[in-house]
Amino acid sequence: MAVRHAQRRLIHIANIFCNLFHQCCVNYAKVDTIFRIPNGTVVTTLNTIFLSGFALYPTGPMRIVKPDGNSQFSIVMKTLFRILYFTGLNVIAVAAVAHDGHLHSESFNEGSSLRIWRNTAGKPIEEGSLLVVHDHSIVLENRGGDIFSIERSNLAKTDHAIVAKRLEKTQQINTQPISKFGVTAGVDVSLQLSPTLGLMKNSFGAFASKLKTHSDGRYFFVESNGIPDHRMMVGITAWQQQVPIPQPYTGDNAWQIPLHPLKASHPMSAKKNFFRGAIALAANGIPIFNPIKNDGRTDTFTAGELDQWGGHCGRADDYHYHIAPTHLQSIVGKVNPIAFALDGYPIYGFNEPDGSSVSGIDPFNGHTDKNGGYHYHATRTYPYINGGFYGEVSEAGGQVHPQPRAGGVRPASRPLRGARITDFNGSLKDGYRLKYSLNGQGHSINYKVLDNGSVRFHFVDANRQLTEETYEPRHRGDGGERGGRERRSPRGRRQRN
Ligand SMILES: [Zn+2]
Ligand SMILES: [Zn+2]
Secondary structure, rough: OOHHHHHHHHHHHHHHHHHHHHHHHOOOOOOEEEEEEOEEEEEEEHHHHHHHHHHHHHHOOOOOOOOOOOOOOOOHHHHHHHHHHHHHOOOHHHHHHHOOEEEEEEOOOOOOOOEEEEEOOEEEEEEEEEEEEEEEEEEOOOOOOOEEEEEEEOOOOOHHHHHHHHHHHHHHHHHOOOOOOOOOOOOHHHHHHHOHHHHHHHHHHOOOOOOOOOOOOOEEEEEEEEOOOOOOOOOOOOOOOOOOOOOEEOOHHHHEEOOOOOEEEEEEEEOOOOOOOEHHHOOOEEEEEOOOOOOOOOOOOOOOOOOOEEEEEEEOOOEEOOOOOOOHHHHOOOOOOOOEEOOOEEEEEEEEOOOOOOOOOOOOOEEEEOOOOOEEEEEOOOOOOOEEEEOOOOEEEOEOOOOEEEOOOOOOOOOOOOEEEEEEEEEEEHHHHHHHHEEEEEEEEEEEEEEOEEEEEEEEOOOEEEEEEEEEHHHHHHHOOOOOOOOOEEEEEEOOO
């Protein structure tokens, strides 16, 4: 028995290295390889394999499913080989070379090279190479390295055949007997296939010019300055005199979304919790707060607190939404989520990704799709967005923890009753002008972020009286809304220069 195990082990290891040597060198820095292991699927990069392959392989046999037939050697692989050979693993190294690796490259390359996938009418959908086959969809990678998915029901017959073949081979490889080595260190969760990584890349990728993203296997990180590309503020009729200024959602203050959402044993409703901070992150890197504000009862949308895009600014002059930013749908594309809840589950717009209407959603605005994955939807009425967390989140101080902190420059302001924001123009570079009417008279705030990070405000009242105030950047503070602290006077009562 021990001998058989040893043999199999050797063959498995030989398979691994054979495939590494023969197929993976070309794209080794990309997501290009699918591992099957006894307890799940792994999609990882060759970088990850290099770093973690040795940690991974003792946990059980693994087989590389997706070679792409290209056999260019890389220096890295050669080096790896040398290290193996000269560190006493020469048996493995020799076995790797001796093994006929082409078996796998021939057997598992269905769809793995770039091809144009077509819909049922034969029209091209997109060019891509097949990465993963799910029950109802396939995941592809295009020439530029973007990951995207296509519903299998939308595929042309010929494409179906390719998918079926790939499935067959995958099943075959997974049903072959696999030995266990008794080492049960477990597989790092970071190596298991994230059900949402591709979606996140799609959605946040639509705003690649203004966001920075990366992932560490557990979280997808989004860095943003908190300023959306669309206009802001117009339409607000209940205003706290805050205006949008850039936010330091970068580095260790970046947004983070779990790559492996976990169903909570006790899902928490946003009706009773999370009145502070964000509960979701929109695809453009703008946080989405609970539609109910911090008093625990006011619906920000019906109260007139939100602009035409569903947002407004918090105490740190931090712009955020309180309802689903469905206007992003046309930018991310109808098949992609417009946001992700901070428990990791995607938030789609008013419709399903295939365009059909939404049915059977729970009180959190979510449901389980035909693939068994959970997602939320936008709705036109409360809760508008995820009405809580189906998945696990940590809560601290009334908000999801951890999450970035906003960075204000000035004390929070008070509501300016009767004010209505009528116009907002400008840019971060040139400064902004916000116009509002109060008691039938026009006022404006002109402000600009200076090179040193301080913000200069010009408040112009109905009599064209000007008040100038400049604020240095403060430490990161609380964004959003929070009650209880004395706030500054309304603008009208301020002393003028
Ligand atoms: Zn749905
Ligand atoms: Zn708010």
